[in-house]
Amino acid sequence: MAITYNLKRADFIFRNENDWEKILNRTLQRDKQELINELISSELKGRGGAGFPTGLKWKLANEAVSDEKYVICNADEGEPGTFKDREILTKVPFKVMSAMAICGYIIGAKKGFIYLRGEYKYLQPDLEKIIAEFEYYCKEINFDFTINIFMGSGAYICGEETALFESMEGKRGEPRNKPPFPTNSGYMGKPTVINNVETLAHTYTIFKHGSKKFYDLGVQFSRGTKLFSVSGDTPKPGIYELELGMSLQDFVDEFGDGDTKAVQVGGASGFLVPRKRFGETAIGFKGKLTGISLPTGGSMMLFNSSRSMFNVLDNYLEFFREESCGQCTPCRVGCQQLHIGIKAVKQGAKPASYLDKLLKLTETMQYTAKCGLGQSVANSFSSIVENFREEMIY
Amino acid sequence: MSKKINITINGVVYEVDEGLTILEAAQSAGINIPTLCYHKDLCIAGNCRVCVVEIVGQKRLAASCATPCQENMEILTNTLNVRNSRKHIIELLLSEHNADCTKCYKNGNCELQELAAEYKIMSQDLIGLVPYKDYTIDMFSPSIIKDDSRCIRCQRCVRTCAELQGVNALTVAYKGDKMKIATFFENSMNDVVCTNCGQCVNHCPTGALIEKNYIEEVWEAISDPDKHVVIQTAPAVRVGLGEEMGFEPGERVTGKMVAALKNLGFDSVLDTDFTADLTIMEEGTELLTRLKKALVDKDKNVKLPMTTSCSPGWVKFIEHMFPEYLENVSTCKSPQQMFGALAKTYYAKARKLDPEKIVSVSVMPCTAKKFEASRPEMHDSGYRDVDIVLTTRELAIMIKQAGIDFRKLPDKKFDRLMGESSGAAVIFGATGGVMEAALRTAYELVTGREVPFEDLNIMPVRGMDGVREASVKIEKPLENWAFLDGVELKCAVAHGLVNAKKVMDAVKSKKADYHFIEIMACPGGCLGGGGQPIPTNPEIRAKRTQAIYAEDKNLPIRKSHENPEIIKIYKDFLGEPLGKKSHELLHTTYVGRNRY
Incomplete structure (x- = not known):
C-alpha cells in the first residue's frame, strides 16, 4: 500500500x-x-x-x-x-x-x-x-x-x-x-x-x-486534525496538532532521533510498529486507506535501538496487571498470565513456544473481555511479541 | 403480551419475547450455554465471560447472559472461536484458583469443576498464579469459612449480600490482580456486619464460601457410648433433603429422613416442629400481652410492632442495623434454642438422663443457626443448649458416608416427647408461616373460633412477594379479650433481609403501623435457607413451598395449641405461657452491635 x-x-x-x-x-x-x-x-x-x-x-x-x-x-x-x-x-x-x-x-x-x-x-x-x-x-x-x-x-x-x-x-x-x-x-x-x-x-x-x-483536512475515514502526545526517544517531545492520514515514516522523519526502532502508537493499549512497517502504516482510524487505528487518543512513543522491547512490554503489562478493574476473567487473569508468562520465557522456565500459546490467549482476551480496555490490553503484547520475538527469548 | 421477535440460534429460527437475553432464549430452546457468574436470583454481572457466544456480523463475542436478543440476530453457540474462548476462560480461572479439588469441601459440587470436566481441561498450560497471591482462609466464624484461594471473583456472593440481603458484608476490594472479595477492613466474617445467613454460601459456585461443618463432631458423639445424642430437625429440612438424595425438588422426605437419622445412630430423633408449636404459644401470648398493655393499660413503654425472633440471621441483622428496635423483637428464643433448653431439662428429667451426657444436635436449613447456638445467651439449661448444628447439606453428607440407600428407606416416625407437631409448626419453614401459625392460634385463643379463612389457609400471608401485608379484624372476642373487640390486627411479612430493611425503614419513618411483623432472613423463608441444597433458585423455592403446605394440609393437627405434647408440657413442666419457667428457659435477650 x-x-x-x-x-x-x-x-x-x-x-x-x-x-x-x-x-x-x-x-x-x-x-x-x-x-x-x-x-x-x-x-x-x-x-x-x-x-x-x-x-x-x-x-x-x-x-x-x-x-x-x-x-x-x-x-x-x-x-x-x-x-x-x-x-x-x-x-x-x-x-x-x-x-x-x-x-x-x-x-x-x-x-x-x-x-x-x-x-x-x-x-x-x-x-x-x-x-x-x-x-x-x-x-x-x-x-x-x-x-x-x-x-x-x-x-x-x-x-x-x-x-x-x-x-x-x-x-x-x-x-x-x-x-x-x-x-x-x-x-x-x-x-x-x-x-x-x-x-x-x-x-x-x-x-x-x-x-x-x-x-477537507485528513483523509477518507480519518478527517480533520488530531493532537499527538510525542514522547520517548525524540529530540522534540511535546504536543502537536497534525492532520490525520500521515504515514508513520513521515512522522518518524520529523520526530525521530535518527535511530528509531519502533513506535508505540496509541499508548500502552495501542500497537507497536517496527521500523520495517513505518512506510506502510498510516495514522488514522481503521479504514481502507489507513493501516492502523488510534486506540487511545494519540500517544506516540518513540523507541530507539538502545531500548529493550522486553522491558517495554514488561512495563506495559505490569501497568495493566494493576490497572485492570479485575471484574472480568480475560482481562484480570489474562494480564497476569501475559506478564508472568513473558518473564517465564525470558528466564527459560517456559519454552519459546509458550509465546505462541500466549498469543492465542490474547485473541481470547480481544474477543471476550467486557470493555474496550480489556479488549485492547493485549495489543501491545501481540504487536511486540510478533515483531520482536527474539528480544522476548534471549 | 410482550412483543415477539425472531432470532436464529445455530441456524434454527426461534420466536422469542423481546427483551430476553441470548442466554434465556437459548435455555428456553433447550440449548445449554455454560455460566458461572450468572444466577437466577441475582442481577446480571457479565463478568466471568464463560457464556460467550458469536453473533454473526460482530467482531467480538458477546456475553449471552448480558446481551438482549434483537430482531433477526444470528447467534452461534458452538463455533471454534466460542469453544476456544470458553476453554481459555476456564483455564484462566483455574490458573488463579486453588484447584486442589480433593481437599475441597465442594469437591463434586463445584460449578468450576463441572465446567473443567465438561471442557476436558486435562493439562494446565498456563502458569499457576496461586503462589503469587497472598490468599487467606477465614475460619473464625462459627458458621462460614471464606477461602480466598478458591474464589473465582464472580461476585455472586457480593450481589447476594447486597441485593437479597441488603447487608453488604462482602464487597469487592482492590483492583487488577489484587482484586478480591473482602469484608470491612478485611476483618473476619465473625467480626463484621455478616448475619451468618449463608446465602453467599448457597450462591457460591466454588468452595470459596462454605459452611463450617461439624460432621466429625457428630460422628464422634454418636459413637461415644456415654453420650445420649438427640437430634432435632427443622421443618424446612424435610422438603430440601430429598434434592441431595436424588429426588426432584419439592419431594417430602420426612419419614425417610427420620429413618435415616435412626440408622445413623442418634439415640432419639425429635422434631424442632414441637418447639415451633411452643414458640407459637409463647410468642402469641407475648403479642397479646403487648397488645393488652398498649390498648388497655396505655403503657407507653410497651413496644409495638412486635417482630418474630425465629430467624437468627434476622436477629443479628436487627442487632447491627436497627439496634434501637431490639425491644420490638419478641423475647422468644427460636424453636431450635427452645428445643435445646428443653432437651437438657424437661427431656432429660422425663427420660431420667444426666443432662451433662446429652449431646444436643440440630439439623437446620441454616448456617446462622450455628452462630445462634454459640451465643453466650444460649446456656439456660445450665449447659450449652444446642451443642452442634448441622445444615441440610451436612446431614446429606453423613447419610451418604453411612452408605444408606436413602431412596429405599421405609418411612419412620419421630420419637416421642418433643416429637409431635402440628401443621402450623411445619409451615414455619416457609415465609409467612410463622404469621399464619400465630394467627391460627391467637385468633382462636381470643375469639374461641377458628380463623375466618377457608381450611385454615391464610392465603394473604402466603406467597413470594418480598413484603406482604395482611390484617385480621377481631370481632366478638371472648370475655377476657373484650378490649380487642373491633381491633384490626395489622401484620406484615418480609423475607430476604433487603425486604426486612424496607419494613423496618417504614416502621422507623412511622409510615407503617403494624402490630406484628414476621421476618425471615432468607428468600422464601427457611426453605430457601443458606444451609439448604445447592442450587436454590426461585423455581426450586416454589417447589419446596408447595411441599411445606402439602405437609401442613396432611397433618391431623393443624393448630399449635392443639398439639397434645404442647398441652402436656405446660401441664407437666412449664405451667403457662410466659410463666416463670418459660422465662427462664424459652426467652432471651439481644445485644446491639455496630454497623460495619
Whole structure:
C-alpha cells in the first residue's frame, strides 16, 4: 500500500481566539438539527481512541427521550504517554466548555460534568474559576447550563466511559455491560453524551469554521486534525496538532532521533510498529486507506535501538496487571498470565513456544473481555511479541 | 403480551419475547450455554465471560447472559472461536484458583469443576498464579469459612449480600490482580456486619464460601457410648433433603429422613416442629400481652410492632442495623434454642438422663443457626443448649458416608416427647408461616373460633412477594379479650433481609403501623435457607413451598395449641405461657452491635 502524504501541522485547537462568547451565542441561535448535520458531515470521530462518530452520538442522545440528560467531558486522561487533554484544559478551557454547552443545547441537557483525572487535581482551582465565569455568561444570555467538576481518584479504568459513570455515581469504577449504551442510559441511567476533551474542542472548531474546513483536512475515514502526545526517544517531545492520514515514516522523519526502532502508537493499549512497517502504516482510524487505528487518543512513543522491547512490554503489562478493574476473567487473569508468562520465557522456565500459546490467549482476551480496555490490553503484547520475538527469548 | 421477535440460534429460527437475553432464549430452546457468574436470583454481572457466544456480523463475542436478543440476530453457540474462548476462560480461572479439588469441601459440587470436566481441561498450560497471591482462609466464624484461594471473583456472593440481603458484608476490594472479595477492613466474617445467613454460601459456585461443618463432631458423639445424642430437625429440612438424595425438588422426605437419622445412630430423633408449636404459644401470648398493655393499660413503654425472633440471621441483622428496635423483637428464643433448653431439662428429667451426657444436635436449613447456638445467651439449661448444628447439606453428607440407600428407606416416625407437631409448626419453614401459625392460634385463643379463612389457609400471608401485608379484624372476642373487640390486627411479612430493611425503614419513618411483623432472613423463608441444597433458585423455592403446605394440609393437627405434647408440657413442666419457667428457659435477650 503506497501512501504519499506529507506531515501537515495544523493549529486549530490551541489557537486562542478569545471569541468563545460570540461563537457560543451564535451557535445557540442555530437549529439543533442543522448543528447535528454539521457535525455528521464533518465526519469527526471520537478522539479518546474508540473513534465513534461524534455527530451520530449527539444525534442518538438528542433522539433519546428523557426528562434529564447529561453532557460529560472525559478528562480522565490516563493512557501512558498521553498528555494533550491537560494542555487543552489549561490553555483553551472555554472552547471545551462552550462545546459542552452546545451539546447540552442540542440534546437537551442542562448539566455538564468534567471528570478530571485524579492526578490533575492542581488544575481544579483554575478550572473552577473559569467555570464560574462561563456559567455567568450562560446566565447572561439566558442559557441554562451548569458545569461541575468530578474528581477522579486515579484508577485508569475510570477513563472507560461506563466505569466513569459508575465512579461518578459513587460506586466502584467497573465497566458496565453494553448495551445499553450511554446515549440511552449513561450517568444515573439517563441519556448521556460523553466525549473526550479533545473531541469537544474539535466540535468547537467545526461550529466556528464550518464542517467543510474540518472535513477537507485528513483523509477518507480519518478527517480533520488530531493532537499527538510525542514522547520517548525524540529530540522534540511535546504536543502537536497534525492532520490525520500521515504515514508513520513521515512522522518518524520529523520526530525521530535518527535511530528509531519502533513506535508505540496509541499508548500502552495501542500497537507497536517496527521500523520495517513505518512506510506502510498510516495514522488514522481503521479504514481502507489507513493501516492502523488510534486506540487511545494519540500517544506516540518513540523507541530507539538502545531500548529493550522486553522491558517495554514488561512495563506495559505490569501497568495493566494493576490497572485492570479485575471484574472480568480475560482481562484480570489474562494480564497476569501475559506478564508472568513473558518473564517465564525470558528466564527459560517456559519454552519459546509458550509465546505462541500466549498469543492465542490474547485473541481470547480481544474477543471476550467486557470493555474496550480489556479488549485492547493485549495489543501491545501481540504487536511486540510478533515483531520482536527474539528480544522476548534471549 | 410482550412483543415477539425472531432470532436464529445455530441456524434454527426461534420466536422469542423481546427483551430476553441470548442466554434465556437459548435455555428456553433447550440449548445449554455454560455460566458461572450468572444466577437466577441475582442481577446480571457479565463478568466471568464463560457464556460467550458469536453473533454473526460482530467482531467480538458477546456475553449471552448480558446481551438482549434483537430482531433477526444470528447467534452461534458452538463455533471454534466460542469453544476456544470458553476453554481459555476456564483455564484462566483455574490458573488463579486453588484447584486442589480433593481437599475441597465442594469437591463434586463445584460449578468450576463441572465446567473443567465438561471442557476436558486435562493439562494446565498456563502458569499457576496461586503462589503469587497472598490468599487467606477465614475460619473464625462459627458458621462460614471464606477461602480466598478458591474464589473465582464472580461476585455472586457480593450481589447476594447486597441485593437479597441488603447487608453488604462482602464487597469487592482492590483492583487488577489484587482484586478480591473482602469484608470491612478485611476483618473476619465473625467480626463484621455478616448475619451468618449463608446465602453467599448457597450462591457460591466454588468452595470459596462454605459452611463450617461439624460432621466429625457428630460422628464422634454418636459413637461415644456415654453420650445420649438427640437430634432435632427443622421443618424446612424435610422438603430440601430429598434434592441431595436424588429426588426432584419439592419431594417430602420426612419419614425417610427420620429413618435415616435412626440408622445413623442418634439415640432419639425429635422434631424442632414441637418447639415451633411452643414458640407459637409463647410468642402469641407475648403479642397479646403487648397488645393488652398498649390498648388497655396505655403503657407507653410497651413496644409495638412486635417482630418474630425465629430467624437468627434476622436477629443479628436487627442487632447491627436497627439496634434501637431490639425491644420490638419478641423475647422468644427460636424453636431450635427452645428445643435445646428443653432437651437438657424437661427431656432429660422425663427420660431420667444426666443432662451433662446429652449431646444436643440440630439439623437446620441454616448456617446462622450455628452462630445462634454459640451465643453466650444460649446456656439456660445450665449447659450449652444446642451443642452442634448441622445444615441440610451436612446431614446429606453423613447419610451418604453411612452408605444408606436413602431412596429405599421405609418411612419412620419421630420419637416421642418433643416429637409431635402440628401443621402450623411445619409451615414455619416457609415465609409467612410463622404469621399464619400465630394467627391460627391467637385468633382462636381470643375469639374461641377458628380463623375466618377457608381450611385454615391464610392465603394473604402466603406467597413470594418480598413484603406482604395482611390484617385480621377481631370481632366478638371472648370475655377476657373484650378490649380487642373491633381491633384490626395489622401484620406484615418480609423475607430476604433487603425486604426486612424496607419494613423496618417504614416502621422507623412511622409510615407503617403494624402490630406484628414476621421476618425471615432468607428468600422464601427457611426453605430457601443458606444451609439448604445447592442450587436454590426461585423455581426450586416454589417447589419446596408447595411441599411445606402439602405437609401442613396432611397433618391431623393443624393448630399449635392443639398439639397434645404442647398441652402436656405446660401441664407437666412449664405451667403457662410466659410463666416463670418459660422465662427462664424459652426467652432471651439481644445485644446491639455496630454497623460495619
